Amino acid sequence: MSQDSSRLAVIAEFGLRPAQEDPSLQRLMQAVADLLGVPTALVSVIGADLQFFKARVGLDASTTRREDAFCDHVVAGERAMVVEDTWSDPRFSANPLVTGEPHIRFYAGVPLRLNDQAVGAVCVIDLQPRQLSTSQLAVLELLSQHISQYLQLVREHQQLQQEHSLMDHSPAVLLKWRYVRGLQLMYVSANIQRIFGLPFDLLQTQQQRFEDYLTHASLVEFNFALQNHHAGVAHSEVNLQLQAPKGQSFWVKFSSQAFFSEEGKLETIHALVTDHSQDRYMEQKMLETNQQMRLLLDASGLGTWDWHLASDTSKVNRRWCDMLGLDFELYDSSSRFWQGLIHPADQQQVQRQLQQHLSGESAVFSTSYRLRHAAGHWVWVETYGKVVERAADGTPLRLAGTHRDVTYRKEAELQDQKQRQLLSFINKAQTAYLQHRDLSSACREILPELTDIADSQFAFIGHMQRVDGQPRLLIRAITELAWNEQSQQLVQQYQQGALYFDRFDNLFGQVITTAQVVLSNEPHLHPAAKGTPAGHPRIFRFLGLPIMLQQQLVGMIGIANKLGPYTSADAQFLQPLCTALAGLFYAVEQAEARNKAEAQLQHMALQDPHTGLPNRRAFVQHCSTLQPSDLGYVLAIIEIDHWPSLAAPLDETVADAVLLDVARRLQKAVRASDLLARLGESEFALLLQHTEIDMANLLLEALLLAVASQPLMHAAQPMAISVSIGARYVTPSEDADLTLHMGQADAALETAKNNGHNCLIWY
Numbered sequence: 001m002s003q004d005s006s007r008l009a010v011i012a013e014f015g016l017r018p019a020q021e022d023p024s025l026q027r028l029m030q031a032v033a034d035l036l037g038v039p040t041a042l043v044s045v046i047g048a049d050l051q052f053f054k055a056r057v058g059l060d061a062s063t064t065r066r067e068d069a070f071c072d073h074v075v076a077g078e079r080a081m082v083v084e085d086t087w088s089d090p091r092f093s094a095n096p097l098v099t100g101e102p103h104i105r106f107y108a109g110v111p112l113r114l115n116d117q118a119v120g121a122v123c124v125i126d127l128q129p130r131q132l133s134t135s136q137l138a139v140l141e142l143l144s145q146h147i148s149q150y151l152q153l154v155r156e157h158q159q160l161q162q163e164h165s166l167m168d169h170s171p172a173v174l175l176k177w178r179y180v181r182g183l184q185l186m187y188v189s190a191n192i193q194r195i196f197g198l199p200f201d202l203l204q205t206q207q208q209r210f211e212d213y214l215t216h217a218s219l220v221e222f223n224f225a226l227q228n229h230h231a232g233v234a235h236s237e238v239n240l241q242l243q244a245p246k247g248q249s250f251w252v253k254f255s256s257q258a259f260f261s262e263e264g265k266l267e268t269i270h271a272l273v274t275d276h277s278q279d280r281y282m283e284q285k286m287l288e289t290n291q292q293m294r295l296l297l298d299a300s301g302l303g304t305w306d307w308h309l310a311s312d313t314s315k316v317n318r319r320w321c322d323m324l325g326l327d328f329e330l331y332d333s334s335s336r337f338w339q340g341l342i343h344p345a346d347q348q349q350v351q352r353q354l355q356q357h358l359s360g361e362s363a364v365f366s367t368s369y370r371l372r373h374a375a376g377h378w379v380w381v382e383t384y385g386k387v388v389e390r391a392a393d394g395t396p397l398r399l400a401g402t403h404r405d406v407t408y409r410k411e412a413e414l415q416d417q418k419q420r421q422l423l424s425f426i427n428k429a430q431t432a433y434l435q436h437r438d439l440s441s442a443c444r445e446i447l448p449e450l451t452d453i454a455d456s457q458f459a460f461i462g463h464m465q466r467v468d469g470q471p472r473l474l475i476r477a478i479t480e481l482a483w484n485e486q487s488q489q490l491v492q493q494y495q496q497g498a499l500y501f502d503r504f505d506n507l508f509g510q511v512i513t514t515a516q517v518v519l520s521n522e523p524h525l526h527p528a529a530k531g532t533p534a535g536h537p538r539i540f541r542f543l544g545l546p547i548m549l550q551q552q553l554v555g556m557i558g559i560a561n562k563l564g565p566y567t568s569a570d571a572q573f574l575q576p577l578c579t580a581l582a583g584l585f586y587a588v589e590q591a592e593a594r595n596k597a598e599a600q601l602q603h604m605a606l607q608d609p610h611t612g613l614p615n616r617r618a619f620v621q622h623c624s625t626l627q628p629s630d631l632g633y634v635l636a637i638i639e640i641d642h643w644p645s646l647a648a649p650l651d652e653t654v655a656d657a658v659l660l661d662v663a664r665r666l667q668k669a670v671r672a673s674d675l676l677a678r679l680g681e682s683e684f685a686l687l688l689q690h691t692e693i694d695m696a697n698l699l700l701e702a703l704l705l706a707v708a709s710q711p712l713m714h715a716a717q718p719m720a721i722s723v724s725i726g727a728r729y730v731t732p733s734e735d736a737d738l739t740l741h742m743g744q745a746d747a748a749l750e751t752a753k754n755n756g757h758n759c760l761i762w763y
Contacts, residue, residue: 007075008048010117012180014155016045018052018063022154025055025147032124032143033057036136040102040125043112043147044071051120054151058125059102068096070107071121078118080110080137085129108132110140113148122147162259162270172274175210179266181480182537183226185209186268195275196252197244211538215241216522219540222254224563227457228344229258230266236344239276251280303403305385307335309396314338323381323405325374343370343378357387358396365399368406377564380410418453418573426580439463439588440497443477443581450559450577451479454570457561458539462501463585464512464555473501473512473556506530508558511544515553518544521565541566545574549582557581608678610656611663619677619685623738626689632734634688634696636727637745638666638703641757643682646721661712662721669706670699685742693729700725700760708758722758724749729762 025043033041040058044051051069052062066072070092074081086092086105097104102125109123122144124132173195176187185206193200202208211222218240225236235257242250256271303320307313313333321328324341331337342350346369357365365385370378385401428449433442443461451459460478464471478499480491493499504512510528511518520526520542543566547555557578562570606618614622626633640646640662647655659682666684670676675687686703688696704723711718726749728741744763752761 003076004048006117007046007119010115010119011045011047014114014119014151015158016054016119016151018047018050020054021056021062022054025150026057028143028147029055029057032140035139036124036132038106038124038126042071042123042125043120044069044109044123045112045120046072046075054120054147061102064097070095070097070104071109071123074109074111074121074123075118078111080141081107082132082137083107084131087129103127106130108137108140110137110144112144114151162257162268172272175271175273177269177271179230179268183269192273196242196250196273197246197248198242199245213242213244215243216524216540217241219538223457223538223540223561225254225256226269227563229256229269231345232260232264233344233347234258234260237340239280249277250275251277301404303381303405304401305403306398306400308398312336320403323373323379323403324371341371343372346370357385358399360394365401368410379405380407382406426577430580430584433584433587439584440476442584447477447479450557454543454559454574455562455564456541456543456559457537459557459559461581462556462558463588464553465500467500470502471512473504475499475501476555507539507542508544508556511546511556511558512553515546515548517546517568517571518542519566519568519571537561543570545571545578547578547582547585549586554582554585611660611678613663613667613684614675614677616677616679616685619675619679619687620738622675623687626736628732629690630732631690631692632729632731634686634691634693634700634727634729635738635741635745636686636688636700636725637679637742637749638684638686638723638725639749639753640682641722641724641753646719647682658712658719658721662707662723665707666703666723669703674699696727696729697760697762700727704758704760724752724757725760726750726752727760727762 022043029041029043033039038058040056042053042057042059043055044053046066046069049066050063051066051071053059056062070081070083073091083089083092084106086095086098086107092098092104092107095104104125105128106126107123109121111118112120112122122140124140173192174187174189175185175192177183178186185203188200188203188210190200192198192203196213198210198213199208203210211219214222221238221240225238228236235255237253237255240252240254242252244250253274253276254271255274256269258266259268259270261267301319303323304317305320306315312335314335315333316328316331318328321331339347339350350367350369353362353367354365356362363386366383368380368382371381373379382404383401384404385399387396387398388400389398390396426446429442429446433439436442447459447461450461451457458479461476462473463476465474466472475494478494480494490499501508503509505528507518507520507523507526507529510516518528520529523529523539523542526542539560541562542558542560543562545557545559546553547557557574559566606614606621608615623635640659646658650658663676663678663684666686667676670686673689675689677685679685686700688699691699704725708720708722711720713719726745726747728745728748730736730741748761748763752759755761
């Protein structure tokens, strides 16, 4: 790992970010400034592009550019640096922080090390030149060590607080993940090998992942819990089945807690894993036994419930249990059981409305939410309840109500809502493209909405193109994931609009090769599946949709890891998006073809068709853009000597061949930076830029020789040929007047022809 990467990794590990200055360090650095008699004292951190501060005294700016930072030199050198007078130090005399605010004249800094990695500096700054004694520099070194220890303690304290929050639930195997564009296991307790037989060393070094030991069904539950954390759910608890390497099977309770940044972004997930095998076995046996003894459902179509708050027990009828596939005899009467069935995304809403009713803010408790069915799917229920008993002081004692299964209605409503949302972001994509003419940007703008409406974790939109004659899939938009250095390079290619997929011998490639929908809820069993790159999150469901235009495949949409199974209805639902993208792809191809044709026409308008040289129009356009230079430039007009008499006995084809040969000799004799153009039948123009007149004279003399040195062959007979040149040197002090200077060069050409031809005359 490079020094930059190592430093940034440590900065991220310690959670150091701009605008998070430490009050304790602020007071300490004020004391340092007072002690050393300087106006400015800083604790700086060198990020990827910016320098920011954990403490700053006497400096208004909260960040500076890294390339301007004195402290970046300290970090790069990993040793103390003292600059007694910046004006006399060539490294810093032109630095913007010296020539401008805050006008640094003196600097002294020592490295700030965390985990033996220099991440910044502890420094003092003065506005006047000065010296720093050896003892004062030693004080700075000692101070830097203390600040490093302080930051380490702050980090350990934060970690301890997080661990304590999780340990309150139940002590067991502890796992910690860090979220950086994907989950990375950063800690696992060693007892995982003793309790569950999982290899601690392989997990700790990230050669294996915890989820590699989950059954397929439990992997779905595990990913569902992680996706809910990513959506903002703080706590989750699920039952998972582990398969140890030696064949043992464990049912575990997976209790996870998510921690978020101040901006609400997921940072870490901590989890406790406890052995729940015996309880699970008993629950399963009891469920299987009692399901055989179930009687007919209650005649009522409503599920009823009666909750006694003081004892936290509730009674329900058989219909209530039947809605959720539960055995009436095994119903758990505690509120925790009911709350545990609520969809994580609905829990806050239900709790808020329940508390509003219990506190008297609402007349009834009425809401719709999802409950987990015993078979694993979700049931929409509409609940209506009311406090039916209160204590003398108004405290609610008893709450009763009904449940109605409204799954069909809610799913129809959600389908209608999704349909409107789909049409909305189709229109959004079309509008974005029409405004900016950037198809990739338009696709990227709608990608988050695509993953949301498809209830999926990952998605991409690809556009078929031919590159070097080979079919390749240009990725217009994709869920960005980076799990190692190689994948980071792919992300960079994608951000630059240059990410292509050219191997189609895999699951998504089946969409390309067959032009058919590919739907797989168990990709590991699909014959085309090749797995995922090492470290890539596992794909446990996949849906690929071809984008067709006039019965030809022009691209595809791929989505993966839906919470529930993909169905043909999902493919049918997204078909309008495929159709809209096909139209956008066609518009892009038409625009590219039109631009290519316009460019070709523009090229033809500026090119002489016989010689391939620029024509008069192109020469004039180029000369009109000339910029002043210290050396001036030369305009020369070249004419083939005696052309009318030479061309008279020749047919048109031969005459054109002679002209082409002369043009090639001239082109070969000039430099790449010179501009040679054909003005008329036998007349050429030459522009020599950034060339002194003596050198220009040599070049033009060489041009005469290049044409006349070897005769042309016609009908097996040599044909002597030469040119005359009239030249005008335009000095740097002269105003640009192309018409005037070309006329003067033409006058010099006439003189050359009058002097016997085959010569150079300067105006």
